[in-house]
Amino acid sequence: MNRFDYVRAGTVAEAVQAFAGAEGSRFIAGGTNLIDLMKYDVERPGRLVDITRLPLDRIEERDGGLRLGALATNAQVAYDARVQSRYPLLANAILAGASAQLRNAASTGGNLLQRTRCYYFYDTATPCNKREPGSGCSAIGGVARIHAIFGTSAHCIATHPSDMCVALAALEAVVQVSGPEGERSIPFAEFHRLPGDSPQTDTTLKPGEIVVAVDLPAREFGPHFTYLKLRDRLSYAFALVSVAAALELDGDRVKTARLALGGVAHKPWRNREAEELLQGKPATRESFQAAADRVVAEAKTQGGPQGNAFKVELARRAIVRGLEQAAAGTPQSISDKRIQ
Template sequence: MNRFDYVRAGTVAEAVQAFAGAESARFIAGGTNLIDLMKYDVERPGRLIDITRLPLGEIAEHDGGLRIGALATNATVAYDDRVRARYPLLADAILAGASAQLRNAASTGGNLLQRTRCYYFYDTGTPCNKRQPGSGCPAIQGVNRIHAIFGTSPHCIATHPSDMCVALAALEAKVQVSGPEGERSIPFAEFHRLPGDQPEKDTNLRPGEIIVSVDLADRDFSRHYTYLKLRDRLSYAFALVSVAAALELDGDTVKTARLALGGVAHKPWRNEEAEALLQGKPATRESFQAAADLVVAEAKPQAGNAFKAELARRAIVRGLEQAAAGTPQSITDKRIQ
């Protein structure tokens, strides 16, 4: 690893101040992704700002919903009684990812800032526009089985790896941040970016901004939901396609629908037209197939991942059926029934 300065912040203001003027500064909490990137020489921060002592680890009631502190570990969130009762979609998505050891260390804020697991991004011997803008994207003509089918650009076809973020997208969370210009709230749909012509930028955070919390609104998706994750192995694998589905039903009619996909784009992928299409429709396979068709119509797969389009179509239908029936995918028995 390269040489770097190390600063331990005691307050959010100290953390923001320590970031200012530092060359390639990074905040570090659990370090479950950043340390790997440093070991692989992908990230070369000039300063690490340790934020583990900031008072950001609580989960508290807020405006009828919950406020999850940025330093709350993934395990803490997944097993919190309030999260399990009111936002089980989030708990299940977290438990579908990584391992128990990683969940014990990984923070909520850090999960949002995970970087892609694209092979070429991790291999410093190859070009990568995310590592070195303008150098090219060899994945487009190379090995691209795990790569994006939505929202790609000629500069990048990488995918966002988080499971938790897919659930947060479906739940329309808000990210609270603090920075040199003060505090602001970012709707989750606007937090992550598509690659466009700046694939090196994963989020819309401004320089020096730190995530303070993630806020969940008071919505009742506690009964009709599922997190369905399809992957090469039953455990410890990133999603080829994942589906976070949440429904509010009036009898057998869809009152509200939320649908987000993982493993298919540079950010958690939502299609609000498909959600609107379901509203007022009967909660049937035919309705769910129509919504899935609408989502997949936008897919632009590569040579090696064309299978993802059909996989996504089937996963959406299965996920919506599970949600409507109130039979979410089992997190302990990961086999798809």
């Protein structure tokens, strides 16, 4: 492991100042991702700024919604009574990810900032544009089974690994950040970015900015939601495809639809055209299949026996199943992981 400085900040202002005081600084809270990256020599920070003592661990009422402090743990959020009753989609998504031990340590802000789980990103013996810009993407033409089918570029086909973020995308959360230029709000859809020609940059955070909170809007979807996660094994595995679905129904018709996918892109993936296609339509399999077809029409796959073409049909079926579960008010069980 590379040598580094360590600074413990007592305030957000101190954290921002300490970050700016050394090249290659990184904020650290739970460290469930960053420490792994350091062990694998993927990240070599010059300074770690410990933010665990900042007063950012509360969950509070805010403008009719909830504000999740950046240091609130995944377990704290998932088991909060207000989250479970008003935003069960988020609670279920969190409980579908990681293990109980990791959820007790992982923070809300850290979850947003997870790096990809691409094989080649973690293997420093192989070229990777996310790790070393301009070196190439080993996944393109390589083993690409877990990789993206939407929003890819010639430079990167990695996926964002978070379950929590897929639900936050569907709920249209807002990220609150603080930095050298002050505070600002970032709509969740604009927080993560697609790889383009600079895949080393995962988010739209400016240098030195720190996530301080995530705001959940006042709008709730009641019982008509699900978080459906499809993976190679039933526990402690990243999604091949996941679906966060939330519906507002008017009788037997869809009034509002929210649909976000995980495991398929460099960021939680939403297709607004597919959501709009559902508005005013009967909540039937036929309507849901039409929306699913609209989503997967944009897919771009990697071929061969180690490719990810199977994800197209997997995503199509998962979308239909997720929307059916949401419409019926029978969300995917987080304890019995067999697909209902």
